[in-house]
Amino acid sequence: MTAETAWPITQLQPRLVNRFERLISRDQLAHAYLFSGTQESGTTALAQWVGLRLFCSNVHNGQPCGQCAQCKQILSGNHPDFLKIQPTGATIKVDDIRDLRQEMARTGLEQAKRIFEIDQADLLTPGAANSLLKFIEEPPGPVLIILVTEQKQRLLSTILSRVQVIDFPPAPAANIAAQLTDEGVAPELAPLFSALGASVPTARALAEDQALSPLLDALDQWLAALGRHDWQAFILVQTQIMPLVKERPLQTLFFDLTIIALQDILVAQYTPAAPSHFPQHQATLTAVASQWPPTTATLAAAQALAAQARLQGNVAFQGLFERLTAQILSSFS
Structure with a gap:
């Protein structure tokens, strides 16, 4: 199986993948990015690909192998130097960012750089957002912070001004509808959910609601x-x-x-x-x-x-x- 076939994000967002491949190969990555777009547009998939590309021990033609120990740990969500922060309930709280700060201060266990992906960053409470801002302004070490959101307008302007914002072009509606249908969503509802920009889990929940x-x-x-x-x-x-x-x-x-x-x-x-x-x-x-x-x-x-x-x-x-x-x-x- 080729790398291009193995990683759907290379077909969904080829320009963004090529952009980050160049940045990584030239060691020009910024320390903080905001990935803005729906999950179907590939935000979290690209964040994962960046981690794979950075940590893979057998990169081939600019693509991670997906088979080495580093890749397998990332794909299973168990890599000690690639951590995801997600809302605990309806928001991301100050305590969550405090825990993040402690993690950022630690040296990478297997890699020199550590990656922190913050999903649904628009759910940061004001206190948590201000606390995160301090880490973005003065990172405690060689870290890569990736914020992911579908609603960047809800983030503090001070955060937006200190990260590199990557706007993801939306995935074609037909592709999303086909994916939703493949995931078991009723065909007559799939076009509507794709227009709503609903993720697969959200679409399932709506269909069952x-x-x-x-x-x-x-x-x-x-x-x-x-x-x-x-x-x-x-x-x-x-x-x-x-x-x-x-x-x-x-x-x-x-x-x-x-x-x-x-x-x-x-x-x-x-x-x-x-x-x-x-x-x-x-x-x-x-x-x-x-x-x-x-x-x-x-x-x-x-x-x-x-x-x-x-x-x-x-x-x-x-x-x-x-x-x-x-x-x-x-x-x-």
Whole structure:
């Protein structure tokens, strides 16, 4: 098996792999990076590849062998000089970073350099982020720090300014959908989850979550009423949608679903044969696409994106969604 075949990241993100191969071979690695993108875009896979390339004892044509003792330890998650820090619960706390500091101060057991990968770095508490900043500014030894996040905007600007930010191009949606289907996610849901940027574990959880189907049904009813230019859509926000989205994660998810649906409607107006992310609700989306002028679909998608941004600023979901509904309905008058 060739190295290119052995490491899918070389095909998923060839430019980034080549970039880091050059940096490693020239001994030009910075001491801190931020890998920004979804897991499907290869952030954690590239972090692992960097560790493999640095520690492999049998590099061939710039690629780690995957067979030596060093590679096997990394692949099994047991290498003493490649440590991963992940959230313990909902956040990464100060104590987690304090433990990290103690590890950073130790000499590598098998390698001169030590690697610390911090997953979901956007979940650092303010205290933990400030504590980490000190280590980034003054690393205690030959270390490589790799922060991984899907939401870099949530990180402190002071951290962003002190690391090299690597933005990962998104993986093709078709590739993600195929991967999700291979992992057992229902084929009719895979395109939607790929559009949501859901990781395989997240997609599985959503597919198994009994809350998803009612959310999709409520969205279908809301869109159908809007398609008829019916102010019943405004009432549906309170009677059908709000009981389903009492928690902020579900509110965020519902906005995501709404935006994808509105974009599907817009696409259907120009390309009727284009596949939908909601195959089970295709009839409603097709009907709305025929009932709305393109200007309404364009405006609705833009307004939904703006409302979603305000939701991140802790504005109440119900007010935002009712206002969005009123804006769409008012555009018909």
